[in-house]
Each structure stands twice: as C-alpha cells, then as structure tokens.
Amino acid sequence: xxxxxxxxxxxxxxxxxxxxxxxxxxxxxxxxxxxxxxxxxxxxxxxxxxxxxxxxxxxxxxxxxxxxxxxxxxxxxxxxxxxxxxx
Amino acid sequence: xxxxxxxxxxxxxxxxxxxxxxxxxxxxxxxxxxxxxxxxxxxxxxxxxxxxxxxxxxxxxxxxxxxxxxxxxxxxxxxxxxxxxxxxxxxxxxxxxxxxxxxxxxxxxxxxxxxxxxxxxxxxxxxxxxxxxxxxxxxxxxxxxxxxxxxxxxxxxxxxxxxxxxxxxxxxxxxxxxxxxxxxxxxxxxxxxxxxxxxxxxxxxxxxxxxxxxxxxxxxxxxxxxxxxxxxxxxxxxxxxxxxxxxxxxxxxxxxxxxxxxxxxxxxxxxxxxxxxxxxxxxxxxxxxxxxxxxxxxxxxxxxxxxxxxxxxxxxxxxxxxxxxxxxxxxxxxxxxxxxxxxxxxxxxxxxxxxxxxxxxxxxxxxxxxxxxxxxxxxxxxxxxxxxxxxxxxxxxxxxxxxxxxxxxxxxxxxxxxxxxxxxxxxxxxxxxxxxxxxxxxxxxxxxxxxxxxxxxxxxxxxxxxx
Numbered sequence: 121x122x123x124x125x126x127x128x129x130x131x132x133x134x135x136x137x138x139x140x141x142x143x144x145x146x147x148x149x150x151x152x153x154x155x156x157x158x159x160x161x162x163x164x165x166x167x168x169x170x171x172x173x174x175x176x177x178x179x180x181x182x183x184x185x186x187x188x189x190x191x192x193x194x195x196x197x198x199x200x201x202x203x204x205x206x207x
Numbered sequence: 208x209x210x211x212x213x214x215x216x217x218x219x220x221x222x223x224x225x226x227x228x229x230x231x232x233x234x235x236x237x238x239x240x241x242x243x244x245x246x247x248x249x250x251x252x253x254x255x256x257x258x259x260x261x262x263x264x265x266x267x268x269x270x271x272x273x274x275x276x277x278x279x280x281x282x283x284x285x286x287x288x289x290x291x292x293x294x295x296x297x298x299x300x301x302x303x304x305x306x307x308x309x310x311x312x313x314x315x316x317x318x319x320x321x322x323x324x325x326x327x328x329x330x331x332x333x334x335x336x337x338x339x340x341x342x343x344x345x346x347x348x349x350x351x352x353x354x355x356x357x358x359x360x361x362x363x364x365x366x367x368x369x370x371x372x373x374x375x376x377x378x379x380x381x382x383x384x385x386x387x388x389x390x391x392x393x394x395x396x397x398x399x400x401x402x403x404x405x406x407x408x409x410x411x412x413x414x415x416x417x418x419x420x421x422x423x424x425x426x427x428x429x430x431x432x433x434x435x436x437x438x439x440x441x442x443x444x445x446x447x448x449x450x451x452x453x454x455x456x457x458x459x460x461x462x463x464x465x466x467x468x469x470x471x472x473x474x475x476x477x478x479x480x481x482x483x484x485x486x487x488x489x490x491x492x493x494x495x496x497x498x499x500x501x502x503x504x505x506x507x508x509x510x511x512x513x514x515x516x517x518x519x520x521x522x523x524x525x526x527x528x529x530x531x532x533x534x535x536x537x538x539x540x541x542x543x544x545x546x547x548x549x550x551x552x553x554x555x556x557x558x559x560x561x562x563x564x565x566x567x568x569x570x571x572x573x574x575x576x577x578x579x580x581x582x583x584x585x586x587x588x589x590x591x592x593x594x595x596x597x598x599x600x601x602x603x604x605x606x607x608x609x610x611x612x613x614x615x616x617x618x619x620x621x622x623x624x625x626x627x628x629x630x631x632x633x634x635x636x637x638x639x640x641x642x643x644x645x646x647x648x649x650x651x652x653x654x655x656x657x658x659x660x661x662x663x664x665x666x667x668x669x670x671x672x673x674x
Contacts, residue, residue, distance in 0.1 A: 122283055122284065122285040123285055124264055124284055124285055126529075127266070127525075127556045128525070128526040128556060128565075130607075131607055131608045132563065132607055132608070145276075147558060148558075148560075148561030148562055148563060149561075149563070149587075149605050150563040150605055150607055151558035151563040153270060153271050153274070153276055153558075154271070154277075155271070155276065155277050155281070156267055156271075156277055156281060156282045157277070157278070157282070157283070179285050179287065181285030181286050181287075
C-alpha cells in the first residue's frame with residue numbers, strides 16, 4: 121500500500137496521525153513524517169486518514185497485491201476503487 | 208474550444224496512435240504519463256530512466272529514511288492510475304536526433320517519437336576532487352541508493368559525521384544525525400545555513416537551531432580537502448581556516464547539477480542551467496526558437512513566469528515537478544489555442560530540528576523582509592519578502608496555516624510592506640529589514656576569475672580563490 125503526502129498542501133492538522141498512528145506521526149508541532157509503504161494491515165486506518173484529511177493531501181494507491189492480502193474485503197466508505205488508486 | 212484541435216486531424220491521430228517518449232522516470236515523468244492517459248492518449252508510451260527502479264519519492268530520503276522510520280526501497284510513488292507504458296529502466300538516454308525525432312539509449316537502442324517529454328532532473332553535485340570523493344564513507348544524497356547507503360552508515364554509529372553545505376538537504380541530514388545522537392559538524396561557505404534560499408535574517412535563525420541542537424556549525428569556511436586512511440576510508444577533513452575535523456562519515460551536500468549532458472550537440476537549448484522552455488513547457492532550440500514536439504518538465508526545466516517579471520525560473524521543488532508535468536502533458540496533446548501556461552507559484556517545505564519550514568513565492572528576489580506574525584525568538588513566525596514595493600514571497604516557521612493567505616497576496620501582487628495589521632504583537636516592530644541575501648556577484652562554488660581594465664593591453668585577470 122503506497123502513499124505520498126503533498127506536504128505543500130499539508131497544514132499539520134494531524135488527523136492522519138490520530139487515525140493511523142502506525143503510519144503517520146507528527147514531528148514537532150506541525151511537521152509530518154509518514155511511512156510511504158504502509159503495511160496492508162493498516163489499510164482501514166489509512167483510508168480513514170485519507171478521508172479525514174482537511175486539505176486532501178494524501179494520495180494512496182492500493183495495489184493488486186494489497187487486495188490479495190486483504191483480510192476482510194469490506195470497503196471503507198468514501199475511499200478506494202476496485203482497480204486501485206484512490207485520492 | 209471544440210474537440211477538433213487541428214484542421215487536418217493530426218492531433219486526433221496523435222492521441223489515437225501516436226508515439227510519446229518520456230525521458231526521466233521520476234516524479235515529473237510519472238505524473239505527466241498519468242495525465243496523458245487521463246486525457247485519452249491511447250498511443251504508445253515509453254518511459255526511459257537511468258536508474259533501475261520505478262519512480263520513487265525523494266523527500267523521505269533526507270528525513271524518514273535517515274531517521275530509520277522508513278526504508279529507502281519502500282519509497283515507490285503511488286500511481287494515480289495505470290499508465291500502460293513500456294518501461295526502459297536502468298538505461299540512460301545518451302542522445303537526441305531532433306530531425307529524425309529519435310532518442311538514443313546507452314545500450315545502443317533508439318526510440319522514435321512524435322512527442323518527447325524531457326524530465327531528466329538533476330543529480331547531486333559531486334565532491335570536486337574525484338579521488339577524495341571516492342573514499343569510503345563519503346556520500347552524496349540524491350538517489351534511493353544514496354539514501355540506503357547513508358542510512359546504513361549512520362546506523363553503524365560513526366564517531367562524527369561531517370556535512371559539507373548547509374542548504375536544505377545538508378541541514379536535514381544534520382538534523383537527522385542529531386536525532387540519532389550522532390556528533391555532527393556542518394561546514395558552510397556562507398555566513399549561515401539556508402542563506403542562499405531564505406537570506407541572512409532567516410539564516411541567523413537557522414544557525415541558532417543548529418547550535419541549540421548540538422550541531423558543531425562552522426560558517427564562512429570551506430572544506431579544502433578530504434583525507435583518507437591507508438584502507439581508503441575517509442578519516443578527516445581540512446578547512447580553509449587551517450582547522451581539521453576528524454569524521455568517519457562525510458556527506459557532500461553542495462546542491463545539484465542538471466542532467467543535460469546527453470543533449471549536447473543535439474541542437475536543443477540545453478546546458479548547465481537546464482533546458483529553457485516557454486511558459487507552455489515547449490523547449491527552445493539553440494537558436495532560441497521554440498520546438499513544437501519537445502517538452503520539458505521538472506527540475507531540469509527553466510521557464511519564464513509571468514508573475515515574476517517573466518524571469519526564467521528553474522525550480523527544484525516537488526510541487527513544481529507535479530504541476531509542470533501536468534501542464535506539459537496537457538499541452539503535448541492540445542492544439543495551440545488550447546494550451547495553457549505553467550503559472551504555479553513556487554512553494555517548498557523542509558523539516559529540520561522538529562521545525563516545519565515552508566515557503567511560497569521567490570524569496571531570493573526579495574530585498575527586504577518583515578516578520579509579519581509571531582517572532583524570530585520564538586521560532587514560530589511568518590515573514591514576508593518585499594521587492595520594489597511588492598510582496599514577492601513568504602516563509603513560515605511552524606506557522607504553515609498562514610501560507611495560503613500569503614500565496615493569494617503574492618498572486619494579487621499585494622503591496623509591501625503589507626498594509627494589513629495583525630492581532631499579533633510584533634516584538635521586532637513593523638519596519639522592514641534588509642533581507643540580506645548574499646551578493647550574487649560573489650562566487651558560490653569554488654574559485655573564479657574576474658577581468659578588469661578596458662584596452663586589451665590593460666586587461667587584468669584576477670584569481671579569486673573560494674574563501
């Protein structure tokens with residue numbers, strides 16, 4: 121599960137760090153650090169973070185491999201498309 | 208505009224069965240390819256890259272990766288969509304035949320195109336002495352392999368790291384070293400870190416950040432030579448002030464060089480300053496005539512910006528690569544009346560010593576600076592840069608939510624000093640200061656020769672060593 125954050129757009133609201141703390145972390149008051157290749161187990165948390173970002177700065181790609189490794193194939197509302205690649 | 212871009216249908220043919228080649232398989236190249244497919248390009252798409260990896264993201268290499276929070280080979284960029292390209296990775300482009308519309312590759316192959324996008328970017332400026340630069344323990348930081356190697360060297364617990372150059376990358380490396388508890392010396396030729404990008408007023412704040420975090424910061428000095436031990440491993444560096452620093456890891460962080468050598472002799476207007484192009488990303492040839500089938504995007508491009516006096520700007524900014532790639536891709540598939548200019552307002556970020564630094568506009572164009580919110584002492588502020596009575600740029604330290612406001616002001620050519628008063632107290636007062644950028648006539652990289660005198664008999668050549 122690959123992701124990138126547009127840090128020009130990011131304004132340090134930290135919603136992602138609350139919702140997916142294993143993938144996103146604040147560094148100081150408003151810098152964001154993240155793991156650009158998140159574990160598939162974090163999928164739901166990451167999708168919530170993508171949806172919650174007030175400035176829509178997170179680009180996420182779910183690969184076919186991630187889909188195959190998914191434990192529960194239920195979709196999270198508002199994110200994801202079957203072919204992969206959700207903004 | 209109608210969908211028929213051209214009278215003869217050639218544009219429709221290009222979209223249906225044309226050949227597009229992208230040289231440079233990094234951020235700009237990938238995003239351009241995605242945009243082309245989004246716009247309905249159904250022809251053949253070839254992506255050429257000299258590294259063996261699919262496009263990856265570089266900003267984490269000097270931050271998360273060095274801190275050990277992410278792995279260098281896990282930085283592949285997410286895709287916005289499938290691009291169904293033919294990938295030629297691990298093989299550099301070595302030549303361009305503009306007349307035959309053909310790109311030559313390092314393995315002897317050639318690829319023909321109807322439209323070409325050049326996004327070859329930049330590479331790290333190497334240590335000027337190749338023999339010293341090849342010593343074990345000497346690094347640059349630009350590629351995934353560089354990030355991986357440096358991360359491993361830091362994890363091994365060197366006794367001291369020397370960072371040569373205190374620009375954004377050098378400062379981020381120093382910050383990561385301190386966070387890992389490593390002793391680090393930073394050598395900067397200028398008077399302060401970040402001085403070339405943000406000026407002396409902000410540079411002084413950056414210098415305090417280094418020193419408070421335990422960096423041994425040496426300014427106004429150059430590293431004159433690196434010394435290895437008998438096994439070929441770096442052990443010390445000699446400085447222009449006569450001092451010596453012992454270090455077992457040295458990171459050369461002296462900026463970047465544009466990857467244009469492969470175009471020499473092609474007739475394209477490419478050189479050490481990049482590839483000049485018009486605001487629609489079309490490359491100029493050496494005669495200054497714009498091409499109509501060769502486009503440029505990303506760090507290697509140099510294009511005029513209407514908002515900044517049509518100055519040719521080359522921007523090594525992540526956001527510029529994304530925006531310019533999008534514009535180039537759009538224009539490559541559009542008739543002339545449908546093309547659009549690249550009008551992105553320059554913006555970048557850095558994260559060092561736990562402080563979020565962001566900027567919009569072109570700070571080095573500024574001659575004056577005013578702290579408009581917060582204070583330098585608290586290291587949480589917004590500063591505006593002025594140029595001939597106009598707001599030209601802004602920088603924030605841990606105050607990034609104000610940046611979109613300044614961006615709008617810059618776009619609207621708002622006056623400087625800003626007429627708005629804030630609710631903030633401003634300990635520094637409301638009178639602008641000189642922004643204190645280095646004199647552009649002072650050489651920044653090594654020694655220079657200057658000429659003086661008028662008649663040929665009078666001509667005097669003066670050698671100015673790097674200080």
